[in-house]
Amino acid sequence: MVLTGHCLCKAVTYKADVDAPLVTGYDHCDDCQRQSGSTYSLVVVVPKDKFTTTGPVKKWKGIADSGNAVYRWFCSECGSPIAHDPEAAPVIAIKGGTLDVEIKKGLKPDTEIWTVGKLPFCQEKLAHPFEHMPQ
Template identity: 30%
Template sequence: MATCCCGALSMATIGEPIKISACHCRSCQKRTGSAFSVAVFFDRENARPRGPSEMFTRLGDSGLPVDFHFCPSCASTLFWYPKFRPAWVGVAIGCFDDHAFVPTQAVYEHERLEWAQIQLRSN
């Protein structure tokens, strides 16, 4: 189970993730207010959101939109739907109660902050 800071918005997931990806792009840095973002991607059929959410849409590098859902009360971004992978949902790793997930890939490393290092799990 993943939840926002205040608990009003949650995402229940079933099964194993498709992949776990750390992103160093500037857009993710700005969205999170941190050095990177980590997404745990699930098949959309295996994820059930509950509670109210607001949405922010931005274009990804694919040219297709990504719909980010955040809690209207605490503003935590909990999940997003990338249109270039319509069957997937990304869930913010820090929102999970279970901290067993470890990134298996890093993307946009050319935009990585020099000091930000991530240890990836090999497949």
Template identity: 35%
Template sequence: MTYPISGSCQCGQLTYQIKQAPLVVMACHCKECQKLSTSPFSVTAVFPTDAVEFQGELKEWTRPADSGNQNSAKFCPECGNRVYHFNPADLSSIKLKLKPTELEDDALFEPTAHVWVSEKQSWYQLPEGVTTFDKQPEIKK
């Protein structure tokens, strides 16, 4: 894989460059991600914050997570496309959870783990051999 990789929101107002491979790529099956993606799961690629550079305007929205932490999201104010999530109280980890969309090369973002499978849609069949977690695993830096 050659870096940087470019991506954008749906309308193109916000663009970004990914400078390195993600720490992990997960498919999240929690009810909140089902709402977010309007599909059975949402794909998230976890990066150190300095590995992704953004150009354009972002707005922020925050909700409480099941863990009791805050789950903040950055999104495009024009098209509403969710771009990434982060925990504002966890500044020691310095990582963001990118919702990879509109990429030049999407092969990098095949999930290696499926999380919150305790809430997955009953009709969705998990791929054979993929790592699964009933809830949210801790992501190491």
């Protein structure tokens, strides 16, 4: 299976040649909430040595609770988050929303991490669902 994707402006593309993701799930840590601008980040975890990018990737170094560096990768043109790369681990977490459409439609998240940061309203079913923006 080859996972492919790109940023919003398509200046950055990537691929991961893997049998399957190691983990597909929701990351509720505060850093992922801030990077995604949402309540969690959908992540697809793959080995670092299977992940390649092309285009203008910028990396910002943050420090995890462990004290180890975590590099947040994003497009230097449009700012789309691409992945987060924990320095102390042999894996990288691709931001699931950047995967090509047909690939992300087939994802089956089965894991949640950093649930200590999960926001309380994420468990609630919303009363007014809309397929698109309300008219």
